Amino acid sequence: xxxxxxxxxxxxxxxxxxxxxxxxxxxxxxxxxxxxxxxxxxxxxxxxxxxxxxxxxxxxxxxxxxxxxxxxxxxxxxxxxxxxxxxxxxxxxxxxxxxxxxxxxxxxxxxxxxxxxxxxxxxxxxxxxxxxxxxxxxxxxxxxxxxxxxxxxxxxxxxxxxxxxxxxxxxxxxxxxxxxxxxxxxxxxxxxxxxxxxxxxxxxxxxxxxxxxxxxxxxxxxxxxxxxxxxxxxxxxxxxxxxxxxxxxxxxxxxxxxxxxxxxxxxxxxxxxxxxxxxxxxxxxxxxxxxxxxxxxxxxxx
Numbered sequence: 267x268x269x270x271x272x273x274x275x276x277x278x279x280x281x282x283x284x285x286x287x288x289x290x291x292x293x294x295x296x297x298x299x300x301x302x303x304x305x306x307x308x309x310x311x312x313x314x315x316x317x318x319x320x321x322x323x324x325x326x327x328x329x330x331x332x333x334x335x336x337x338x339x340x341x342x343x344x345x346x347x348x349x350x351x352x353x354x355x356x357x358x359x360x361x362x363x364x365x366x367x368x369x370x371x372x373x374x375x376x377x378x379x380x381x382x383x384x385x386x387x388x389x390x391x392x393x394x395x396x397x398x399x400x401x402x403x404x405x406x407x408x409x410x411x412x413x414x415x416x417x418x419x420x421x422x423x424x425x426x427x428x429x430x431x432x433x434x435x436x437x438x439x440x441x442x443x444x445x446x447x448x449x450x451x452x453x454x455x456x457x458x459x460x461x462x463x464x465x466x467x468x469x470x471x472x473x474x475x476x477x478x479x480x481x482x483x484x485x486x487x488x489x490x491x492x493x494x495x496x497x498x499x500x501x502x503x504x505x506x507x508x509x510x511x512x513x514x515x516x517x518x519x520x521x522x523x524x525x526x527x528x529x530x531x532x533x534x535x536x537x538x539x540x541x542x543x544x545x546x547x548x549x550x551x552x553x554x555x556x557x558x559x560x561x562x563x564x565x566x567x568x
Contacts, residue, residue: 293531293533294430294431294531294532294533295529295530295531295532296330296331296430296431296457296529296530296532297327297328297329297330297331297527297528297529297530298329298330298331298333298457298486298488298508298527298528298529298530299324299327299329299331299332299333299488299508299525299526299527300332300333300488300489300490300506300507300508300517300519300525300526300527301317301320301321301324301332301333301334301335301338301490301506301525302335302490302491302492302493302504302506302519302522302523302524302525302526303316303317303320303334303335303338303492303493303523304492304493304494304523305335305337305338305339305340305341305342305492306341307340307341307342307343307346307348307496307497308340308341308346308348308351309341310339310340310351313338313339313340313341314339314362317334317338317339318366320332320334320525321334321366321370321372321374322370323525324372324525324527325370325371325372327527329372329527330372330373330429330430331372331373331374331375331428331430331433331457331459331488332372332373332374332375333374333375333376333459333460333461333488333489333490333506334374334375334376334461334490335376335461335462335463335490335491335492335506336376336377336389336437336438336461336462336463336491336492337377337378337379337389337463337492338376338461338492339351339359339378339379340352340378340379341496342463342492342496342500342502343496343497343498343500344411344412344414344415344498345497345498346497346498348379349381349385349387351379352379352380352381352387353378353379353380353381354380354381354382354383355378355380355388355390355392355399355402356398356399356402357380359378360378360392360394360398360399360402361398363376363392363394363399364394364395364396364397364398364399367394367395367396368396371396373393373394373395373428373429373430373433374392374393374394374395375391375392375393375394375433375435375459375461375488376391376392376461376490377389377390377391377392377405377435377437377438377461378390378392382417382419386416386417387415387416387417388404388405388416388417388418388419389404389405389408389412389416389437390402390403390404390405391403391404391405391423391424391435391436391437391461392424392435393424393425393426393428393433393435393459395428395429400426400428401424401425401426401435402424403419403421403422403423403424403435404417404418404419404420404421405418405437405438405439405440406418406420406423406440406446407439407440407442407443407446408439409438409439412439422449422453423435423436423440423446423449423450425450425453425454425455427454430457430532431456431457431532431535432453432454432455432456432457433455433456433457433458433459434447434450434451434453434455434457434458434459434485435450435458435459435460435461436450436458436459436460436479437460437461437462438460438461438462438463438464438491439464441458441460441462441475441476441479441489442471442475444478444479444482447479447482447483447485448482448483448548450483450485451483451484451485451545452545452548452549455483455485456485456486456532456535457485457486457487457488457532458479458480458483458485458486458487458488459487459488459489459490460476460487460488460489460490461490462489462490462491462492462503463491463492463502464491464492464502464503465500465501465502465503466501466502466503466504467501468503469503469505472489472491472503472505473505476489476507476509477509477513477514477515478513480509480510480511480512480513481511481512481513481542482544483544483545484511484535484536484538484539484542484544484545485511485535486508486509486510486511486530486532486534486535487507487508487509488507488508488509489506489507489508489509490506491503491504491505491506492504493521493522493523494523504519504520504521504522505518505519505520505521506518506519506526507519507526508526508527508528508530510530510534511534511535511537511538511539512534512538516528516530
């Protein structure tokens, strides 16, 4: 498919964009990018302009998917009341990201400060392409005092078919739960995006969990974190990275703002899952465990 042409996903969604290797039988190459930035608390205009410039720069490099940090629009500070800056989950901020996706021909994953119809605040993951928001979900596991600011809307984490492959999202602390990433993988995710505002005191955990979640699930992982220090004195871990299906860091950043990117072959997902068949054996084990229960139930009705 030539650049700028259109096609139809298996789920019926029409898309435009760069050539897809799946249609041509070629290796499924994709370029993944992460943005690391200092988000000024409550300075939406400045944060959006900074992020847009990073997205534009990555798009000019031919990046297909861009991950932006958690709450990059409003900044992350639990000591500040940012409720007036929150949108509905598919509100103006999400729609602006959809405009960027169309303008720069990229897929965008991030987490936004969102507000329910009742006025409660959510930490909301979204996956956006040129069609708009194609998946969204509430952060399920809240870190520390986040539970005093946010509520959770129970349900599965965000995952969506895109023109480059199936993308899932886990927000920051959620990536420390193997169950979240495993569920995304079992639902088809080949790339797990992690928008984050991870604390620097726990950098040791960030460096390990980002690699572990990729390896355990045979997924690529693209993690984008905030950098700097917020007004409440929270220092962010930064160290955004793109990780291979074998747990290798393909590209990454230190503590300062910037971008990192890597070209990946999505066929490595299947190769890694065959080399270490965690998902296959997990599924087989679950099926075997279900059979005796089913047989017992059938016998009871005989």
